[in-house]
Amino acid sequence: MRFLYIATGSQATVYGAAPLAAAVQNAGHEILMAGNEPLMRFAEAIEVPAVSVMPEPIRHFMKNGDSGNAPSPFRDLREEESLIFGRAFARMASAELDALLDLVEARPPDLVVGGSMSYAAGLLASRIKVPYVRHAEYLQIPMAEIDPIAEEGLRPDLERLGLAALPDPDLFIDVSPPSLRPAGAPDAQPMRWIPRNPQRRLQxxxxxxxxxxxxxxxxxxxxxxxxxxxxxxxxxxxxxxxxxxxxxxxxxxxxxxxxxxxxxxxxxxxxxxxxxxxxxxxxxxxxxxxxxxxxxxxxxxxxxxxxxxxxxxxxxxxxxxxxxxxxxxxxxxxxxxxxxxxxxxxxxxxxxxxxxxxxxxxxxxxxxxxxxxxxxxxxxxxxx
CATH class of the missing domain: 3.40.50.2000 (Glycogen Phosphorylase B;)
Structure with a gap:
């Protein structure tokens, strides 16, 4: 089988995806990670096959105006951060969607896995009619607050694809230990988080x-x-x-x-x-x-x-x-x-x-x- 993993954000999302990617390979399947150019060196460092679908980093899609008077894309206030991240990741998904469509035309996957903020993953899977898996790569991601903002930002793309809302995943993987899952969190397939980072010779x-x-x-x-x-x-x-x-x-x-x-x-x-x-x-x-x-x-x-x-x-x-x-x-x-x-x-x-x-x-x-x-x-x- 062929699995496509779409990563977004910082190198932490690549490191969080790596154990699942390795498990897919070890089970005899093909895995390909798609992400923006800044993530490629981190994927290479931990030996995950990866392809760049856009040159811009996530910060390129963060606009100060998204949070009113906030001078920085990383404010301390909850509402402002939800606005910033929701709109930024929506812009990023919109910008990479056509490149991803070209990618899957050349290499069609049997399943698409997206990181928690990889909104393009659900859109892509819906378009090519394969299962969509959402993978929360680490702890306490406020998806319930960010998703509606991203959905509004992606409204033109949703309409173009004939979708009324962001697609629900066929499976949600969460690495949060049960004791730390927030109240009201959606049902999930739990998975053990395994550390993965670049290595050098040890002392x-x-x-x-x-x-x-x-x-x-x-x-x-x-x-x-x-x-x-x-x-x-x-x-x-x-x-x-x-x-x-x-x-x-x-x-x-x-x-x-x-x-x-x-x-x-x-x-x-x-x-x-x-x-x-x-x-x-x-x-x-x-x-x-x-x-x-x-x-x-x-x-x-x-x-x-x-x-x-x-x-x-x-x-x-x-x-x-x-x-x-x-x-x-x-x-x-x-x-x-x-x-x-x-x-x-x-x-x-x-x-x-x-x-x-x-x-x-x-x-x-x-x-x-x-x-x-x-x-x-x-x-x-x-x-x-």
Whole structure:
């Protein structure tokens, strides 16, 4: 069988799709991922066959006017973010639809899978009359709020295709552990989330725990820089004074900004899937792939979320007892934020209940069907 996966958004959507794509291949089927050009290098890095159907990134389709007076496409307010994302992903779906139609004419699929915000997937599947699967790649995506906005933005395309509304999926796959699914969430096929990220040759410190001291891993952030370089140094200082070993996962540019004056702190590329299980605490901004990786490792989290979606992730984990949330806008200056983060880290490291709840969540994730098991459901759905 041939499966077409349509990815949108950031590299997190590619990483979230990768385990299912690999399971499709391992079951003997063909998989092709379609996305915009910026996603291609991430698909290549994790060896998913991929084709670019448009050059523009998702930010190209985000317009400041979508949220009234908002100066940025990433506002903190729930309604504004729903408007921005709904309209942006609708524009993106409209822009890529013709290219996708050309693609399936050359390579017709038996089933189309779309990420949670891949609205073109449903339109395409409806047009070529094959089953459509919607895949929520990670936790707490507010689809119920964004879908109506996207539907309105896609009204001309819906009319062109003879559709009155966005097509309902024939199957909805959700990787959220049951304890964290929001009230009123639609019925779904659960699936275990499996970390997937680019790899390099490992070093022993990456897969072994330090002796006699806790390990804290901080992510600097890719789209959102969690702290300026000076503030990050202050946070590291606060943590190392408590005896913790500190690691900082950072892209090359951020690693250069932090410089080499952090003592024995390791800064740079760190394989989160390998290192997370050796940690006692992860500090990050609730990037979707990061949060899910930490959840599967059973590690408590200190989260500094910059927008509504990341706040939803942080709130779910905090309510469960597996995390603490520090919101930047409530802390005032960067120095105040650093002090609040350091205090939160000390609380988590000194309170076993956080680790216990994090481990309970990880154990729940292991009970969910694997991607390989879900592929059998897709085979049945696509069978003639």
């Amino acid at each position: 022993p410190w990456m897969y072994t725990r330090p002796e006699g001291r806790p390990r804290v891993l901080i992510t600097s952030g890719t789209h959102f820089r969690m702290l300026p370089a000076d503030s990050m140094r202050h946070l590291v200082d606060r943590l190392t004074r408590t005896g913790a070993e500190v690691l900082i996962a950072a892209p090359d540019r951020a690693a250069e900004e932090l410089g080499g004056d952090l003592g024995d702190v390791r800064v740079g590329w760190i394989p989160l899937d390998v290192v997370a299980p050796t940690c006692d605490l992860m500090v990050h901004h609730a990037g979707a792939a990061t949060a899910m990786t930490v959840m599967t490792a059973g590690v408590p989290q200190l989260i500094v979320p910059p927008n509504f979606h990341t706040k939803a992730i942080a709130q779910a984990l905090t309510d469960f007892g597996a995390a603490l949330t520090v919101t930047p806008e409530r802390e005032g200056t960067d120095q105040d934020l650093v002090e609040a983060m350091a205090a939160g880290c000390r609380e988590i490291l000194s309170t076993p209940a956080y680790a216990q709840r994090a481990q309970a969540l990880a154990e729940e994730i292991t009970t969910l069907p694997t991607p390989a098991e879900v592929v059998r459901t897709l085979e049945t759905l696509a069978a003639p």
